[in-house]
Amino acid sequence: MAEDTSLPGLSWDPVTDSISNNRPRKRARYSPVASSDPPLFSSDDDPSADNYTQDREKKIFRGPWYRHHRIPDSEYSNRDLKKPKRTFERQYDSGVWLGSDCTDIDETVDGLGLVSCATADLPLRSSGEVPAPQDLTPSPEELAQKQIDLCLETGNETIDLSSRNLTHLSNATIRPLAAFTRVPPVTEGVFARLDPKLKIFLASNSLTTLPEELFNLKNLRVLSLRGNKLRELPPAIGRLHKLTELNISQNSLQYLPFEILDLFSDTSRLQSFQIHPNLLHERLRPSQEVIETGQDNPNNGFEWRSWHPQWRVSYKARSEIRYLDINGTHLKGPTLSSHTLFGPRQFPNGIPVADPNDIPTPPSPRCYGISRVPSLLELALRACSRTPELPYLASELPEDGPESFVSLLGLAITKKESGASRCTICKRDFIIPRTEWIEWWHIAKAMDSAEVGIATSRQTTVENERDEAESMVPLMRRGCSWLCVPDRAEIEEEEPITESN
Amino acid sequence: MATSTNGPQGLSKCVTLVSSDGFEFVVLREAACKSGAIKRMLDPKSNFAESTTGRCVFEEINGIILEKVAEYFCYSYKNRNTEQVPDMEIPPELCLELLMAADYLDGEYEYCQLSGHLLTDY
Numbered sequence A: 001m002a003e004d005t006s007l008p009g010l011s012w013d014p015v016t017d018s019i020s021n022n023r024p025r026k027r028a029r030y031s032p033v034a035s036s037d038p039p040l041f042s043s044d045d046d047p048s049a050d051n052y053t054q055d056r057e058k059k060i061f062r063g064p065w066y067r068h069h070r071i072p073d074s075e076y077s078n079r080d081l082k083k084p085k086r087t088f089e090r091q092y093d094s095g096v097w098l099g100s101d102c103t104d105i106d107e108t109v110d111g112l113g114l115v116s117c118a119t120a121d122l123p124l125r126s127s128g129e130v131p132a133p134q135d136l137t138p139s140p141e142e143l144a145q146k147q148i149d150l151c152l153e154t155g156n157e158t159i160d161l162s163s164r165n166l167t168h169l170s171n172a173t174i175r176p177l178a179a180f181t182r183v184p185p186v187t188e189g190v191f192a193r194l195d196p197k198l199k200i201f202l203a204s205n206s207l208t209t210l211p212e213e214l215f216n217l218k219n220l221r222v223l224s225l226r227g228n229k230l231r232e233l234p235p236a237i238g239r240l241h242k243l244t245e246l247n248i249s250q251n252s253l254q255y256l257p258f259e260i261l262d263l264f265s266d267t268s269r270l271q272s273f274q275i276h277p278n279l280l281h282e283r284l285r286p287s288q289e290v291i292e293t294g295q296d297n298p299n300n301g302f303e304w305r306s307w308h309p310q311w312r313v314s315y316k317a318r319s320e321i322r323y324l325d326i327n328g329t330h331l332k333g334p335t336l337s338s339h340t341l342f343g344p345r346q347f348p349n350g351i352p353v354a355d356p357n358d359i360p361t362p363p364s365p366r367c368y369g370i371s372r373v374p375s376l377l378e379l380a381l382r383a384c385s386r387t388p389e390l391p392y393l394a395s396e397l398p399e400d401g402p403e404s405f406v407s408l409l410g411l412a413i414t415k416k417e418s419g420a421s422r423c424t425i426c427k428r429d430f431i432i433p434r435t436e437w438i439e440w441w442h443i444a445k446a447m448d449s450a451e452v453g454i455a456t457s458r459q460t461t462v463e464n465e466r467d468e469a470e471s472m473v474p475l476m477r478r479g480c481s482w483l484c485v486p487d488r489a490e491i492e493e494e495e496p497i498t499e500s501n
Numbered sequence B: 001m002a003t004s005t006n007g008p009q010g011l012s013k014c015v016t017l018v019s020s021d022g023f024e025f026v027v028l029r030e031a032a033c034k035s036g037a038i039k040r041m042l043d044p045k046s047n048f049a050e051s052t053t054g055r056c057v058f059e060e061i062n063g064i065i066l067e068k069v070a071e072y073f074c075y076s077y078k079n080r081n082t083e084q085v086p087d088m089e090i091p092p093e094l095c096l097e098l099l100m101a102a103d104y105l106d107g108e109y110e111y112c113q114l115s116g117h118l119l120t121d122y
Helices: A002-006 A017-026 A049-053 A073-085 A104-118 A121-129 A140-154 A171-179 A212-216 A235-239 A258-264 A288-296 A376-386 A390-396 A404-418 A449-458 A461-470 A488-493 B036-042 B049-053 B063-078 B092-105 B116-121
Strands: A158-160 A198-201 A220-224 A245-247 A272-274 A311-318 A322-324 A330-332 A435-445 A472-479 B014-018 B024-028 B055-057
Touching: A140 A158, A140 A171, A171 A212, A212 A235, A212 A404, A235 A258, A258 A311, A258 A435, A258 A472, A376 A390, A376 A404, A376 B063, A376 B092, A390 A404, A390 B092, A404 B092, A461 A472, B014 B036, B014 B063, B024 B063, B036 B049, B036 B055, B036 B092, B049 B055, B063 B092
Parallel strands: A158 A198, A198 A220, A220 A245, A245 A272, B014 B055
Antiparallel strands: A311 A435, A322 A330, A322 A435, A435 A472, B014 B024
């Protein structure tokens, strides 16, 4: 306080009145002495005309505009008395005028303390402590959200969310990743693409469903879903054209969506594809010779789709068609083995392969034949799915209604979250499948000719057979009407020429 | 409605659907038979009163919903042989009631048959 007298600003006061006026006004919020500004606002004064003949009453109100309050009368009158003997003296050290000595830090801290004392000291402290007990147990998804935010901020392309006990991942959690931008390189003269190479690791969680937003990440390169509880992959996975690595092993998958074949087309970049172990459906072959005929004469059909040269993909066989009623009830066709949700994990039974000459025949039709027209139930469910109130619709159902509505609405919610299913024949979106069948496709990585030579010479036939069985992938195809089935001609079309180097 | 003239012998071409609030919709019998429930009602072998009068009264369905149902019957009948079926618009405020109406009208198969498919497969 001894330095106060030597402060240059104060000695100026009588000469330049403006400076001395300005300085205290800046700190007026916590200064005990109020300035004597001329009234600017009508609220400062009684606006009646006779007030102008009297002494002005100033600063009746105190505080910022959002926290205006009237000064207590006692203080007001006291201040009036003090007013004539107002001197330009500092009430306390602000720290602004101090020279740079070691006391600097203390002063600024002091200043800060003063500010917080006057305004929001108490709330500030409590706000630091009160939410703490709530935050003690954030849900795994909140932690995942934080991790994603962190990766977004730092530009980290590897989002490692493995072993986080995640049971559910919502669209909102993943959505920010769509805006991921790489940190541009600092080196001058080098132009680098800013497309991120996202790598998402969700291994060793307990996920049963996947959010659709995950498949909207166009720049996703690596996706690991190893060791989850997935029973089905959404068809939207076929959209991830830039994926180079996909690991879906150690789940409860019994089949893969048909759309996964898009990942092996020549526009895709898939390098590594891990599917085993899973609970994939095996094919039960009535007789080996009948099934393999398709492969023996690969030239009978045209190339249905061009595959990536790194992969050998070919259609092998299909199961018989399962026909489903408008509400998804199984009417005709083979039964898929029951899921082992609660029981011990057991390998599902194989599904018999349909005869290559099998012609799908739907159950007895209703009134006028079978058409591609969606059922009214399906149309209504689609309308339900389009409303934003979809999650709350189930609670509005009458209590005596059939229970199937709840499961139907649940199905609609799932489809909305993880992406719509599209009929693999007529490419229309649907909610309730009417037909479904499993096709077994041979998907294997094409080996170089040199590697093939080594493989054939060294590997035993037993290993070859196992490899052959493992590269047989069951793909689920679904149709939106009873007419959306493979016919014989289409099966022949779908036998592409086996890619050979 | 005059169009729903029916005789005791020989089935009329059109049937009348009556809503709970008295609205009547005349649709082709063949189109209305898309619904399992209506088909059973109108089956001459069933001896339901509806099969002789050709008039189905739905006490549970109001006029707005039944209008949409009748529209669906026409839409379905019209597109029965088309490959590219256009979409039928359903306003969102009707979706839940229509869902229940569809379930009621389409109940050709018993619901106790509902296999584990829908409940566990998704």
